[in-house]
Amino acid sequence: MNKKQSLRLVAACYLLVLTAWVGSNIFCFAQDAYRRANGTLQTQECTFESVICTDMEVESPTVATTTGVDPQIILKPLQGAVTEVRLRFTYSRYPGEVNLYYAKNGAPFDNRYKIWGKAQNDGSYLFTLPRGKIDAIRIDPSNLAGITMTIENFTLNAPRSFFAYFKLTYEQLFAFLLLPGFAAACLGYGFSVFLNVKQCKSNKEGKKDE
Amino acid sequence: MLVFLQTILPFAALCALCAFVAYRFHLSGAFMPLLMTCGTMLYLVFSGYLGLLRPAVWLYLLCGAAAVFYLAAHAKKGGFQKVFAPGFVLFCAVGVGLILLFAVRQPMMQEWDEFSLWGTAAKLTKENNMIYSAAPIGWYFLGTQKAGFPTFSYLFNFFGEYAAWRVYAAYDILLVSVWAAAMGALSWKHWKILVPTAILMFLLPYFCVYQRDIYCNFTYLSAYGDIPMGILMGGVFAWYYHAKHKQIPAWPLCFILGAVTLCKDTGMPLALIAAGIVTVDLLFCDDRAGNQKLFSKKVLLPKLGTMFAMFATVALTFQMSSRYLVSLGSDQSSVGGVSDFSPVTVVLEGLKMLFGFAPSAAGAAFADKFNVIRDEMVRLFLPGELHQITMIGCGLFVLLFIWAILILTALLTTDKIHRRSTLLYGVFSTLGFFAYYAFIGFTYVFVFKNEGTASIIDYNRYINTYYVAWLCGALVLLVLGALKGSRISDALTGVTLVLCGTLLFRFYSLVQPQLCVIDYPDSVYTEYVQLHENTAAVTRKIEPDARTYYINQKDHNGANWFKNSYEFVPLVLAYSHGGGIFGSPAALQPTMQVNNAMSVAEWAAELVTQQCDYVYLDETDALFWNSYEALFADGGDAAKTGKTKLYAVQINGKPQLLPVTADEVYFKDTELSKDGKVLPWKSGEERQKIANMHDVTLVPVEMEGGAA
Numbered sequence: 001m002n003k004k005q006s007l008r009l010v011a012a013c014y015l016l017v018l019t020a021w022v023g024s025n026i027f028c029f030a031q032d033a034y035r036r037a038n039g040t041l042q043t044q045e046c047t048f049e050s051v052i053c054t055d056m057e058v059e060s061p062t063v064a065t066t067t068g069v070d071p072q073i074i075l076k077p078l079q080g081a082v083t084e085v086r087l088r089f090t091y092s093r094y095p096g097e098v099n100l101y102y103a104k105n106g107a108p109f110d111n112r113y114k115i116w117g118k119a120q121n122d123g124s125y126l127f128t129l130p131r132g133k134i135d136a137i138r139i140d141p142s143n144l145a146g147i148t149m150t151i152e153n154f155t156l157n158a159p160r161s162f163f164a165y166f167k168l169t170y171e172q173l174f175a176f177l178l179l180p181g182f183a184a185a186c187l188g189y190g191f192s193v194f195l196n197v198k199q200c201k202s203n204k205e206g207k208k209d210e
Numbered sequence: 211m212l213v214f215l216q217t218i219l220p221f222a223a224l225c226a227l228c229a230f231v232a233y234r235f236h237l238s239g240a241f242m243p244l245l246m247t248c249g250t251m252l253y254l255v256f257s258g259y260l261g262l263l264r265p266a267v268w269l270y271l272l273c274g275a276a277a278v279f280y281l282a283a284h285a286k287k288g289g290f291q292k293v294f295a296p297g298f299v300l301f302c303a304v305g306v307g308l309i310l311l312f313a314v315r316q317p318m319m320q321e322w323d324e325f326s327l328w329g330t331a332a333k334l335t336k337e338n339n340m341i342y343s344a345a346p347i348g349w350y351f352l353g354t355q356k357a358g359f360p361t362f363s364y365l366f367n368f369f370g371e372y373a374a375w376r377v378y379a380a381y382d383i384l385l386v387s388v389w390a391a392a393m394g395a396l397s398w399k400h401w402k403i404l405v406p407t408a409i410l411m412f413l414l415p416y417f418c419v420y421q422r423d424i425y426c427n428f429t430y431l432s433a434y435g436d437i438p439m440g441i442l443m444g445g446v447f448a449w450y451y452h453a454k455h456k457q458i459p460a461w462p463l464c465f466i467l468g469a470v471t472l473c474k475d476t477g478m479p480l481a482l483i484a485a486g487i488v489t490v491d492l493l494f495c496d497d498r499a500g501n502q503k504l505f506s507k508k509v510l511l512p513k514l515g516t517m518f519a520m521f522a523t524v525a526l527t528f529q530m531s532s533r534y535l536v537s538l539g540s541d542q543s544s545v546g547g548v549s550d551f552s553p554v555t556v557v558l559e560g561l562k563m564l565f566g567f568a569p570s571a572a573g574a575a576f577a578d579k580f581n582v583i584r585d586e587m588v589r590l591f592l593p594g595e596l597h598q599i600t601m602i603g604c605g606l607f608v609l610l611f612i613w614a615i616l617i618l619t620a621l622l623t624t625d626k627i628h629r630r631s632t633l634l635y636g637v638f639s640t641l642g643f644f645a646y647y648a649f650i651g652f653t654y655v656f657v658f659k660n661e662g663t664a665s666i667i668d669y670n671r672y673i674n675t676y677y678v679a680w681l682c683g684a685l686v687l688l689v690l691g692a693l694k695g696s697r698i699s700d701a702l703t704g705v706t707l708v709l710c711g712t713l714l715f716r717f718y719s720l721v722q723p724q725l726c727v728i729d730y731p732d733s734v735y736t737e738y739v740q741l742h743e744n745t746a747a748v749t750r751k752i753e754p755d756a757r758t759y760y761i762n763q764k765d766h767n768g769a770n771w772f773k774n775s776y777e778f779v780p781l782v783l784a785y786s787h788g789g790g791i792f793g794s795p796a797a798l799q800p801t802m803q804v805n806n807a808m809s810v811a812e813w814a815a816e817l818v819t820q821q822c823d824y825v826y827l828d829e830t831d832a833l834f835w836n837s838y839e840a841l842f843a844d845g846g847d848a849a850k851t852g853k854t855k856l857y858a859v860q861i862n863g864k865p866q867l868l869p870v871t872a873d874e875v876y877f878k879d880t881e882l883s884k885d886g887k888v889l890p891w892k893s894g895e896e897r898q899k900i901a902n903m904h905d906v907t908l909v910p911v912e913m914e915g916g917a918a
Contacts (some may be wrong), residue, residue, distance in 0.1 A: 003399070006401060010401070094736065094737055094740045095736075096737070097733060098733055099731075099733070116724060116725070116731030116733060117731065117732075117733060118731070118732065119732035119733075125733075169729055170311070170723075170728055170729035171723040171724050171728055171729040174723055174728045174729070175723070178409060178714075181405045182405055182406065182409060182707075182710065182711070182714070184405070185401065185402045185404075185405040185406060185707060186707055186711070188401070188402045189402050189700065189703055189704060189707055192402070192700060193699055193700060193704070196699045196700070197699065
């Protein structure tokens, strides 16, 4: 492969991935819009009384205190699809770990299906769930006992603008920098090997003809 | 934005100096970052030994500026093609990217030894503008550790306020300089090898530690010296083998070896092993002199000179750092710990026992412990439950993995000398591993305090250092094999790509980008943000020269004391028994567990003898108030009601101090000698009490917004 061909191959790989990323985001936007229209994706405001709370003492719809070291907020069964959870709690003191688990295909909650919240500018944590059928969600709001929590915002499927679907995460940026380059190197190597084999064959045939 | 500029400026100076040297001496720019970062570390540390750290940085930055002007003046002449080699461009791009990422996300120190050593050392260096060993701190500090990393990080913290993320940026820039060296001989046209090489170098530290996909991984977000030291040692091989391919003399390796020596106490053996492996290659595989015989006089003399320079650099660097520490009052004649042997005695006694000879009388006392440690280290090296110390598996699997890479390289390369080089590297790096393994075992026997298998603490951390370097060398040889050509149609490039793909897949499934430096969750640092804010509210009220006593009744293991000690720098947190729970023998119940049982008069005496100006009550409980309420002018009301956490120590006149009597000691079985006398505290201080309770009073200090 000459320099020009190499550059074209690398550019093609990056362009392909970029197109796929833009396409998938447009698809997600369209899918969410369609599901909102037919009612299978709804914005839901939650309180401590509308969910299952364990290891917690619920004092009012928006106030609860953890009574053990494994407090859990369980959302089951889910009404329609859930694509993201936005959470803003006020804690009486440092709450320890806050994270979300999801369960699929009737399986129990598992550490492999765990999501860490992304801090937002307004102080809330955003958990973006994977696409596909999710049976239940578990939020661990703390891992300490005696923490009083007040709900400021606890929303499932909050409305998102079109551009919000294109917000690039660090993980995506890393993948975008790395993977197309690696794919191009693999393809480039494959082409080189193919051309070498072809060359060898034609050389052998040339010798035979001579 | 400002803090980003403050950090990027020293990095720009570093890059400019790299470009200048590469341009001036017609070298590939990829070879420069590692030499320049290591050279910078040596320059800063030795300037620090002379007490000239700050002027040294100014001079460095001036040189960087001069380099920029020189390069700008020669811009029209061209000739920069070699400078902008892929390794150098990657170094500059990743360096800027890392600084930008950290400036936005601002990771903080969060691991134990970051507070007890590495982070505190970096902060002490910055706040006092001197080598951390000489900086003031209120407790017995591990000032005997080498100063390479904390002093190098000073360059990036030079402008503006100290920030932990700038320490991480410094460490990671060191690591990225090794990536550049691992691409030294590669040009843009080798892009199919360049891409997997860059990815493999990024993944390298992840594969030499054990990962769990449910916890955040702090590789590239840590100030610990072990893995960076291993990568720097791998940098010796990366730089050497690529330089050999490009016919560049090997003597600049002295900079890298010197830097490895300054990383940690175990840096010297690692640097010696690396120098030994390079020496073997220089003697038997170095074809830089073309067709001349390997051992002709013309070829041999420069090689011997290089070998001498390498070993002399390691010895001199170690000697100079020891001399400096001796000048500060540190005893460098002994390794400390349980034996107090000299380093040479440790090795000799260990070797005697290892090879079945009778140890000396002093060494014989450790014979049983030696047997236990030896068996445990052999067991941990072999496959078994819980022996997963790297992502490749146990030590034996790492050895096999590295040998598989080396054998494939040797089989497939078309270059005979490279084949010999690869096999010699395999043999001597394996011997080096067993030497290092034995050395670590000896330190467990003669230095570490615990008995039996409990002595093998932090085994993974110490051993993984070598695995990182070892694997780095093997990858470099594979990449060079791919560059030199394969017997079967570019097969070594294929091997590099397959290896890269496999490791990338393992990385995505075991580490996960969202749980590592790439996209770690913000909540990881919530606790430390809180801690930083709490401490800042207290330290704002304390004068620069004041000493503060620390109380936290929930601090069972002293972790919070270390964390606060780090946060307090440049202010001094007094020793305070290294944290733990305090209680007066009079207030203690038989079932209560405390670390520091001392009467109110004894605690008051300690405030006097430790010259404390303040007491910081981070966490108190009923036991604390039952024990020490009498000392507080307000009976502790301000603290109990959350108005303050800080009390000023008022000493009236010159308090009379009396020795503590045997009757006043709570743990009679451990605190009294055989003849019934009160033993001093572990820190060696004599136990005393004040004669008159009115001589010491604690007065509340008002805090804005209360202590909450």
